[in-house]
Amino acid sequence: xxALGGRGRAAAALLRRGPGTxxxxxxxxxxxxxRHKEKWATTAPRVPSTRLALHHFDTSYSLHLGAxxxxxxxxxxxxxxYGALLNNFAAVDHVPQELELLNATDFIFEAHQKVQQWQRxxxxxxxxxxxxxxxxxxxxxxQAEMMAQAEMSPPPCASIxxxxxxxxxxxxxxxxxxxxxxxxxxxxxxxxxxxASLLPVLALSVQPGDFVLDLCAAPxxxxxxxxxxxxxxxxxxxxxxxxRTKRLYEILHSYVPKEVRDTVSVTSYDGRDWDQVKGxxxxxxxxxxxxxxDRHSAMEEHNNIFHKRRTKERxxxxxxxxELLMAGILAAKPGAELVYSTCSLSPLQNEYVVExxxxxxxxQFDIRIHxxxxxxxxxxxxxxxxxxxxxRLGELVLPHLTANFGPMYFCKLRRM
Amino acid sequence: MAxxxxxxxxxxxxxxxxxxxxxxxxxxxxxCGEVAALRAMGFSQEQAQRLLxxxxxxxxxxxxxxxxxxxLLGLNAEAALELLERSPALLRLPTERLRExxxxxxxxxxxxxxxxxxxxxxxxxxxxxxxRLEAAxxxxxxxxxxxxxxxxxxxxxxxxxxxxxxxxxxxQFQYAYFRMGxxxxxxxxxxxxxxxxxxxxxxxxxxxxxxxYETPHKGQTQTSNPKLKDILRLxxxxxxxSLAYSTPEEYEVFKKLLAREEEEEEEEEDVDALYTEDDDDDDDDDDDDDDGLDSDGSKTVQD
Numbered sequence: 001x002x003a004l005g006g007r008g009r010a011a012a013a014l015l016r017r018g019p020g021t022x023x024x025x026x027x028x029x030x031x032x033x034x035r036h037k038e039k040w041a042t043t044a045p046r047v048p049s050t051r052l053a054l055h056h057f058d059t060s061y062s063l064h065l066g067a068x069x070x071x072x073x074x075x076x077x078x079x080x081x082y083g084a085l086l087n088n089f090a091a092v093d094h095v096p097q098e099l100e101l102l103n104a105t106d107f108i109f110e111a112h113q114k115v116q117q118w119q120r121x122x123x124x125x126x127x128x129x130x131x132x133x134x135x136x137x138x139x140x141x142x143q144a145e146m147m148a149q150a151e152m153s154p155p156p157c158a159s160i161x162x163x164x165x166x167x168x169x170x171x172x173x174x175x176x177x178x179x180x181x182x183x184x185x186x187x188x189x190x191x192x193x194x195x196a197s198l199l200p201v202l203a204l205s206v207q208p209g210d211f212v213l214d215l216c217a218a219p220x221x222x223x224x225x226x227x228x229x230x231x232x233x234x235x236x237x238x239x240x241x242x243x244r245t246k247r248l249y250e251i252l253h254s255y256v257p258k259e260v261r262d263t264v265s266v267t268s269y270d271g272r273d274w275d276q277v278k279g280x281x282x283x284x285x286x287x288x289x290x291x292x293x294d295r296h297s298a299m300e301e302h303n304n305i306f307h308k309r310r311t312k313e314r315x316x317x318x319x320x321x322x323e324l325l326m327a328g329i330l331a332a333k334p335g336a337e338l339v340y341s342t343c344s345l346s347p348l349q350n351e352y353v354v355e356x357x358x359x360x361x362x363x364q365f366d367i368r369i370h371x372x373x374x375x376x377x378x379x380x381x382x383x384x385x386x387x388x389x390x391x392r393l394g395e396l397v398l399p400h401l402t403a404n405f406g407p408m409y410f411c412k413l414r415r416m
Numbered sequence: 417m418a419x420x421x422x423x424x425x426x427x428x429x430x431x432x433x434x435x436x437x438x439x440x441x442x443x444x445x446x447x448c449g450e451v452a453a454l455r456a457m458g459f460s461q462e463q464a465q466r467l468l469x470x471x472x473x474x475x476x477x478x479x480x481x482x483x484x485x486x487x488l489l490g491l492n493a494e495a496a497l498e499l500l501e502r503s504p505a506l507l508r509l510p511t512e513r514l515r516e517x518x519x520x521x522x523x524x525x526x527x528x529x530x531x532x533x534x535x536x537x538x539x540x541x542x543x544x545x546x547x548r549l550e551a552a553x554x555x556x557x558x559x560x561x562x563x564x565x566x567x568x569x570x571x572x573x574x575x576x577x578x579x580x581x582x583x584x585x586x587x588q589f590q591y592a593y594f595r596m597g598x599x600x601x602x603x604x605x606x607x608x609x610x611x612x613x614x615x616x617x618x619x620x621x622x623x624x625x626x627x628x629y630e631t632p633h634k635g636q637t638q639t640s641n642p643k644l645k646d647i648l649r650l651x652x653x654x655x656x657x658s659l660a661y662s663t664p665e666e667y668e669v670f671k672k673l674l675a676r677e678e679e680e681e682e683e684e685e686d687v688d689a690l691y692t693e694d695d696d697d698d699d700d701d702d703d704d705d706d707d708g709l710d711s712d713g714s715k716t717v718q719d
Contacts, residue, residue: 070626
């Protein structure tokens with residue numbers, strides 16, 4: 001026994017490695033609850049999957065994100081930030097007050113305010129410009145601001161559904177939300193989730209009476225958000241995994257009253273076969289595909305897609321994602337809108353899949369797809385989230401310590 | 417040198433002010449004799465009075481002896497006085513103790529100007545029990561395997577190691593050695609023990625999670641890790657800008673998150689300890705794997 005080494009729990013604690021560390025020994029100790037207990041396991045991991053995942057990310061993302069990568073990496077390896085999606089079905093009038101006292105705010109409401117301000121600013125900007133012609137000088141600060149705002153006027157269709165309410169703590173504030181509680185109606189008051197997951201749902205912009213398809217619905221956060229709009233005429237929530245669909249059922253039962261649950265049909269088809277079941281019938285389609293779940297893969301050993309035995313599965317992901325997106329396209333009516341989303345930073349699972357789908361839709365099915373510009377989203381939500389500004393198509397929320405949401409990629413398409 | 421200092425002090429006193437207290441000036445009730453004695457040692461009028469104000473009930477011999485002892489160490493009158501003002505309890509120590517401790521410190525490598533600076537900055541060096549002092553030294557030599565030369569350098573730059581609980585020192589050393597893969601030589605250059613442990617950990621883990629620091633594998637000698645001295649000795653702003661490529665906002669949030677992680681890991685461990693019996697075996701496994709640097713370590717022992 002070396003003099004250098006220590007003994008006992010104190011030494012072990014010292015050598016305990018948190019997220020993202022290289023094992024000097026074969027027994028790499030992670031956060032204790034995931035620490036591999038050799039005595040009880042039958043196969044010891046030689047190199048943890050999280051380590052493999054990080055290595056993979058270091059190689060590909062440092063290229064893609066450049067100087068942004070160190071910040072994103074640190075974000076992935078630290079505790080993520082949550083948002084509280086209010087349950088409109090649960091009579092939660094007291095909850096906004098409670099959360100606001102803690103300094104949390106509804107970021108969707110704030111974005112909504114911004115849009116209105118812009119629209120007002122655009123009108124005033126016109127007037128200010130008119131005055132300016134006359135006076136020539138002495139433009140007040142306020143006038144200048146309004147002119148600046150008018151310069152970046154939102155596209156005509158920028159409307160944010162203000163039915164969905166989600167509270168988050170401000171940038172840099174790491175306070176946690178208390179667990180959800182049932183209200184007098186017996187339904188839970190809010191659902192804690194990565195707030196970035198709401199952006200694909202907001203982008204989809206469900207309109208009253210829409211038939212909505214959520215092709216890979218489990219575990220159900222986005223499905224719940226879709227229902228919160230109150231606009232779904234009918235919601236088809238599908239997921240190939242029966243065990244994950246169980247979770248979806250639980251969420252529906254804990255959050256949604258019976259009359260609304262009756263508008264939801266939960267199915268377990270392989271999403272790729274969807275078009276054979278019901279082609280061309282939906283107004284809105286959400287394709288939130290299985291991906292390498294980057295944050296999970298960097299932190300959790302359990303069920304990690306970077307484990308050696310899942311290599312084939314992982315390599316087949318882009319193919320699977322493409323097939324799912326194609327199925328979603330075929331399930332959409334002409335004129336319908338789709339949102340494709342992942343929780344990975346990888347362009348191979350993001351832009352590349354969308355681009356391939358556009359090509360195939362045109363070449364094989366004679367379907368033209370238009371990519372909708374979401375850059376105004378970035379402007380609207382940049383106080384809450386950290387966005388990547390260089391996506392070829394779609395938008396990407398980057399984890400950042402001050403706003404540790406994401407990763408979340410989303411891209412909006414319209415079937416012509 | 418001590419004698420010269422006393423003379424220099426005396427000379428200054430002669431030049432400074434009147435040799436005897438002037439008319440209306442205050443003459444301490446305890447007698448001008450005391451003042452004169454102190455003046456003779458090299459303290460000015462004003463300094464003598466400040467000295468008398470400390471521990472007023474102390475007998476004059478004790479006061480003079482303590483002051484003399486400090487002057488002998490090479491401190492000038494003002495430095496000695498400031499030291500006593502910062503730590504009046506020194507006057508209470510038997511002068512023998514002051515002398516012995518100074519000897520011990522000298523033997524450890526703190527001599528001349530180093531000793532003066534060390535005790536001036538750190539009066540506690542006189543108070544700390546001898547056992548603690550010896551334990552710290554023993555730890556650094558026998559368990560951390562610093563060479564005698566390295567130890568002297570550590571003491572020169574971080575005399576406070578002599579005041580630390582050996583367990584704390586060891587913990588910090590082990591962190592740098594095993595967790596960061598840093599050798600003793602680099603630790604000395606980086607003045608490892610000058611940095612509080614929390615700060616060491618914050619900066620290291622911040623770099624690690626950003627992908628800018630990697631614990632070297634067994635046997636790996638070269639890494640592209642930043643040097644420990646740069647990590648620790650750069651002021652925070654520069655550390656963030658040039659090593660971590662980050663911003664103060666990011667780092668502030670990180671520190672909070674890490675502190676919370678630490679807290680919760682400790683709670684979990686406490687809970688685990690309640691339920692797992694075989695804990696110690698697990699830990700021994702870890703030790704066996706990680707401390708294989710034993711042979712390397714012993715090679716560096718030179719004395």
